[in-house]
Amino acid sequence: xxxxxxxxxPVTLSEEAFLTINCTYTATGYPSLFWYVQYPxxxxxxxxxxxxxxxxGSNKGFEATYRKETTSxxxxxxxxxxxxxxxxxCALSPLNTGFQKLVFxxxxxxxxxx
Amino acid sequence: xxxxxxxxxxxxxxxxxxxKIECRSLDFQATTMFWYRQFPKQSLMLMxxxxxxxxxxxxxxxxxxxxxxxxxxxxxxTLTVTSAHPEDSSFYICSAEDTPEQFFGPGTRLTxx
Numbered sequence: 470x471x472x473x474x475x476x477x478x479p480v481t482l483s484e485e486a487f488l489t490i491n492c493t494y495t496a497t498g499y500p501s502l503f504w505y506v507q508y509p510x511x512x513x514x515x516x517x518x519x520x521x522x523x524x525x526g527s528n529k530g531f532e533a534t535y536r537k538e539t540t541s542x543x544x545x546x547x548x549x550x551x552x553x554x555x556x557x558x559c560a561l562s563p564l565n566t567g568f569q570k571l572v573f574x575x576x577x578x579x580x581x582x583x
Numbered sequence: 584x585x586x587x588x589x590x591x592x593x594x595x596x597x598x599x600x601x602x603k604i605e606c607r608s609l610d611f612q613a614t615t616m617f618w619y620r621q622f623p624k625q626s627l628m629l630m631x632x633x634x635x636x637x638x639x640x641x642x643x644x645x646x647x648x649x650x651x652x653x654x655x656x657x658x659x660x661t662l663t664v665t666s667a668h669p670e671d672s673s674f675y676i677c678s679a680e681d682t683p684e685q686f687f688g689p690g691t692r693l694t695x696x
Contacts, residue, residue: 473626505687512587512676512687558627569615571685573627 471496475559475574482549482581490544490577492533492559500561502526502535502542503571507556516544516557549581585611585681589688596667597696604662604691606677611686612657613679618650621674621690633660667695 475492482488494502501520505513517526522537531546542559559574586609596602606616614635619627631652632640639652649671651663660679664671672695678685 477624507687510689512678512689514687515684569617569632569680569685571627571629575624575626 471500471561471563471572473559473561473572473574475557475577477575478556478578480577480579482579484551484581484583485548486581488544488546488549488553488579490557490559490579492542492544492574494540494542494559494561496540496561496563496572498564499537500563502533503560503562504531504533504542504544505558505560505573507558507576509555513558549579551581551583554579554581585679585684585686587677587679587686587688589675589677589691591691592689593692593694595694595696598668599666601663601665602667602693604664604675604677604693606660606662606679606688608658608679608681608686611679611681613660613681614657615680616654616660617678617680617685618652618660618662619676619678621676627676664693667693669695671695 472495503518504516506516507513517528519526519535525534533542533544556576556578558576560571588607590605616633618630621627630645633652633654635654654660676690678687
């Protein structure tokens with residue numbers, strides 16, 4: 470079946486530090502891959518996505534590259550800010566289902582201190 | 584951007600009672616809405632797909648008679664947890680489809696005593 474595994478948090482960093490949140494997946498065929506972010510008291514928001522192998526999704530300084538050979542989609546940011554503190558969810562949708570049938574990881578909480 | 588609201592944000596009820604949770608798309612119409620459930624330190628699990636004007640499609644293992652879904656208009660879907668028990672305590676999240684994306688509500692924390 471389809472599943473997503475992401476690193477358990479919380480991840481605690483100082484401002485301007487480099488961020489990596491690991492995400493690996495198991496899926497049949499070639500799914501689309503997503504990162505969602507949830508700020509306190511708000512709904513999940515799409516952060517970035519990639520729909521095929523070697524695609525790089527990027528937004529707000531965050532990047533993730535779809536690696537078919539390692540079935541990974543790790544989230545990175547070169548210099549985090551306090552405002553990046555949130556919960557980050559890695560997700561996939563199976564081939565040809567668009568944004569439907571999303572399968573989520575457990576979420577990783579990021580805490581950035583000044 | 585598209586906004587989805589949920590009401591209430593928190594609810595505490597006694598075992599055996601029913602609880603209704605509302606999900607509204609505030610600035611767009613949504614033919615399709617989704618209901619998820621999240622246990623502590625676990626993934627969001629899709630419970631059902633709600634289609635305006637027709638019956639919801641439930642995922643395997645989700646009891647249709649326990650989790651009643653009504654999508655009566657293009658901006659409102661409701662989830663009713665019937666005869667709630669402590670094991671139904673969880674975080675319930677809805678999303679609404681504004682093709683091709685899903686937009687998520689902030690969630691409802693249900694505690695059954």
